[in-house]
Amino acid sequence: MIMHAEAINMVVGSYENPQQLINLPLSEGVDFSYQLSDGQHVAAVMAHELATDTQLNRLIDMLHKLPIQNKTQWQPYSHQAIFWILPHLEKQQLVDWVTRLHALFPHCFVHPNSRFFPMGSAGIFSALSALKAMPVDNQSAIFIAVDSLFFDLVDFNRDQDLITQQQDTGRCPAEAVIMASINVANEGMEIVDLFQDSCSAVQQTQTIKALFNRACQIEDLDVFAQLYLPGNHAAVTDNWLNAYEQLAGRIDQETQISQSSYFTGDIGCVAGLYNLLHIYNRYQQQNATGTSLQLEVSQQLHLGLAMYSWIEKA
Known part of the structure; x- marks a missing residue:
């Protein structure tokens, strides 16, 4: 399968310039400095204006940065299925998330071939396989991936698994949302x-x-x-x-x-x-x-x- 891909929107932490982000590390780098609630500085890439109560609410705030807020914004992409790439979710979690997303973005659920892939980063390969399996005259989809490790910061900090001024090895949690159009092509x-x-x-x-x-x-x-x-x-x-x-x-x-x-x-x-x-x-x-x-x-x-x-x- 040969494909054409176009990044429509890309956000990492507070960085919202797709050209900067897709050309890393050759472009201007992102700032890895983040301050925890206790004042400690760690290496992380997080936005500051997002929800801090639940992961789903935070991800929804991130999705609001995409051109999917209403029918008018969604119109250019309405002929395409959406493939949602999500973190690993248990069955009931997935039901709850889908219900909430459907309520917020009903226009994004009209296409019959839209699907969810709640299996982490490897979900991209299931989504590509699903694209290949679509009818030959309509092998096109909007890929939306969203995730945040904001709520893992506490556990990582407790386990001393963050990069700090005192520790130069560990995790570097971040958050991102990407919307891209991918279709089967001749080149x-x-x-x-x-x-x-x-x-x-x-x-x-x-x-x-x-x-x-x-x-x-x-x-x-x-x-x-x-x-x-x-x-x-x-x-x-x-x-x-x-x-x-x-x-x-x-x-x-x-x-x-x-x-x-x-x-x-x-x-x-x-x-x-x-x-x-x-x-x-x-x-x-x-x-x-x-x-x-x-x-x-x-x-x-x-x-x-x-x-x-x-x-x-x-």
Whole structure:
């Protein structure tokens, strides 16, 4: 499947310039300084004017930054399904969230092919698979991903898992919302292949090894030019590092590794869509060539891997 992608809106913390955000780290960087309620300064990328009572209310405040507030704003996109990429949610949580979103944005739920993917950053791959499965004459969707780690700050701080003036390692929580239009096209970024899996935390290294191994078994595959790998959590990083040897023969000294959380912070489930658009933008700007690999490991169960190349008409 070859796709065309366009970022309609992109917000990370208080930063709302899509061109700045999609071109990180080459553009002006974001400020990682954030002050907790106790006055302590930590590394985090958070907005200041959002709800602080519940996660859903905070995410709704973030969604209000998108052009989906009424029928008039939504009109240019009304012919497209929405694929909502959300954090991992239990069944009743998902029901509650969908009910609330439907009440606030009813015009966004008219298209019969709209779907929810409450499986973290790896949900991007399920959404891409759903796009491919749509009727050939209408393979187009609006992708909306939203997440905030604001409510994890307390736990991370208690566990001494934040970067502070006294501690230079730890998590860098952030929040983001992205709206993008993606459609099947004749030229653009091709999905060479895509694999998905699920596992418990203790099985993660073995599952990543299996995904890497499957990627390397594809015939006529060049050496990977770019690897987009998770950097938001030490345990996840250790797990893909322990599986890295499976890529031997498909990487060389020219292969670049990108870990977008180092310049956006940990944006949770939004990372999958962000990384996809970041890769697409690099190809489009001719800052990348060859084959790219994207690995996403969600906080709960889900993993996925996709490989891309760039296709242009002669």
